[in-house]
Amino acid sequence: MSATLTFLGGAGGTVTGSKHLLEAGAARVLLDCGLFQGLKALRLRNWAAPPLDPKTLGAVVLSHAHIDHSGYLPRLCRDGFTGPIYCTGSTLDLLKVLLPDAAHLQEEEAEFANRHRTSKHDPALPLYTTADAERVLTQVTRIDFGGHFRPVPDVETWFAHSGHILGAGVVTCLIDGRRLVFSGDLGRYGVPIMVDPDAVPAADVLLVESTYGNRVHSSDDPKERLAAAVRRAAEQKGWLLIPAFAVGRVQEVLYDIRGLETSGTIPSLPVYLDSPMGIQATQIYASHTEEHDRDLARVEADGTRPFAPRRFTLSRTVEDSKRLNDTEGPGIIVAGSGMATGGRILHHLKRWLPDPRTTVLFVGYQAAGTRGRLLKEGAREIKMLGVTVPVRAQIMVSDAYSAHADREEILRWLGGFERPPAMTYIVHGETDAATALRDAITGRLGWKAAVAEDGQRVTL
Numbered sequence: 001m002s003a004t005l006t007f008l009g010g011a012g013g014t015v016t017g018s019k020h021l022l023e024a025g026a027a028r029v030l031l032d033c034g035l036f037q038g039l040k041a042l043r044l045r046n047w048a049a050p051p052l053d054p055k056t057l058g059a060v061v062l063s064h065a066h067i068d069h070s071g072y073l074p075r076l077c078r079d080g081f082t083g084p085i086y087c088t089g090s091t092l093d094l095l096k097v098l099l100p101d102a103a104h105l106q107e108e109e110a111e112f113a114n115r116h117r118t119s120k121h122d123p124a125l126p127l128y129t130t131a132d133a134e135r136v137l138t139q140v141t142r143i144d145f146g147g148h149f150r151p152v153p154d155v156e157t158w159f160a161h162s163g164h165i166l167g168a169g170v171v172t173c174l175i176d177g178r179r180l181v182f183s184g185d186l187g188r189y190g191v192p193i194m195v196d197p198d199a200v201p202a203a204d205v206l207l208v209e210s211t212y213g214n215r216v217h218s219s220d221d222p223k224e225r226l227a228a229a230v231r232r233a234a235e236q237k238g239w240l241l242i243p244a245f246a247v248g249r250v251q252e253v254l255y256d257i258r259g260l261e262t263s264g265t266i267p268s269l270p271v272y273l274d275s276p277m278g279i280q281a282t283q284i285y286a287s288h289t290e291e292h293d294r295d296l297a298r299v300e301a302d303g304t305r306p307f308a309p310r311r312f313t314l315s316r317t318v319e320d321s322k323r324l325n326d327t328e329g330p331g332i333i334v335a336g337s338g339m340a341t342g343g344r345i346l347h348h349l350k351r352w353l354p355d356p357r358t359t360v361l362f363v364g365y366q367a368a369g370t371r372g373r374l375l376k377e378g379a380r381e382i383k384m385l386g387v388t389v390p391v392r393a394q395i396m397v398s399d400a401y402s403a404h405a406d407r408e409e410i411l412r413w414l415g416g417f418e419r420p421p422a423m424t425y426i427v428h429g430e431t432d433a434a435t436a437l438r439d440a441i442t443g444r445l446g447w448k449a450a451v452a453e454d455g456q457r458v459t460l
């Protein structure tokens with residue numbers, strides 16, 4: 001049987017929009033269905049005609065829940081895809097939070113364009129609606145890690161742990177005796193909460209991500225910078241504001257705060273999780289104990305709640321959140337968005353940035369042009385919520401948190417293959433990162449490897 005693979009997104013120097021079309025005989029399976037994010041030229045690709053007729057697609061297999069891997073699904077289904085979507089159970093639970101949120105953002109964007117007449121379309125319409133996102137969830141089938149399934153009759157498929165975020169899998173597809181392995185996003189070794197990436201023994205064709213294919217993560221312990229920030233807040237009797245992504249980073253930060261309290265490294269300050277999505281994601285992380293690593297299981301064994309610092313408050317409503325503006329520190333507020341582009345962190349920054357007792361700790365990647373990047377680079381004043389806010393707070397940065405394997409960790413994972421794949425395609429990385437990883441794979445492992453090109457079709 002002939003089998004081909006076409007790279008429809010997350011290739012050719014692009015990190016977002018992950019979509020790879022597997023064609024086995026007459027059957028078609030889409031691996032990932034991601035939204036293009038970031039620069040406008042990329043986002044416009046979400047509006048182009050679908051790269052394939054959704055009605056001709058047999059199934060979708062999702063590596064994990066992140067929107068750059070799942071966020072085009074509502075549009076695909078609206079445009080006629082009615083087939084099954086396969087992912088792990090925890091990925092489905094996260095999709096229930098992330099897809100409606102993505103739809104809500106699309107609706108807000110359209111509403112903004114209509115109010116300010118910034119679109120050439122009248123009226124401007126959202127890429128998809130909350131109802132479209134809800135419909136996707138009815139098409140999902142949950143699959144356990146290691147459980148074999150057939151998205152289409154001639155393709156046997158299973159997930160191994162990728163260690164990236166809860167539910168994230170490496171996808172193996174067996175087609176007529178040939179193995180296609182798609183890494184999805186790869187996590188790290190020896191980090192808290194997540195299990196290490198599973199070794200995958202065999203592939204004929206391998207797709208490997210390369211987000212940090214040209215980098216080696218800082219060997220600093222992320223807890224040290226966090227502890228320093230908490231101690232400063234305690235000494236100054238001020239607030240520590242931590243902008244954090246709701247899925248993954250919020251849980252890591254809460255886990256580390258609790259751990260630092262337990263070891264007596266930091267005082268126990270009041271901690272507010274001020275993020276509805278962060279609260280939901282934390283509950284999902286806590287409930288999927290089958291995916292917890294050994295450290296987390298040890299913490300839980302004596303009944304400790306791993307993501308709950310001692311003086312912990314869930315700030316659910318807008319009123320709960322606003323009340324913190326009238327509350328004096330010391331204390332810690334963990335809120336979204338991670339790059340201070342929106343969300344509840346904004347009104348806390350507006351209120352507390354002018355106060356020199358305040359500490360802000362960035363714990364994730366800050367993209368160019370975001371408020372997070374500006375603050376990280378030392379901006380003395382910053383615009384938000386219609387005003388210019390002077391920055392007198394201490395800004396701190398921890399670069400040691402990451403959900404992605406770096407170059408050495410990717411190579412370590414590749415070392416798990418018992419023999420080299422006939423061909424390795426590098427996906428999901430900016431051009432520099434993807435080519436650096438290709439060079440490392442060809443140079444150090446002696447494997448045949450190439451950077452996948454956008455739209456390229458290859459034979460399996």
Ligand SMILES: [Zn+2]
Pocket residue numbers: 064066069164185
């Ligand atoms: Zn991801």
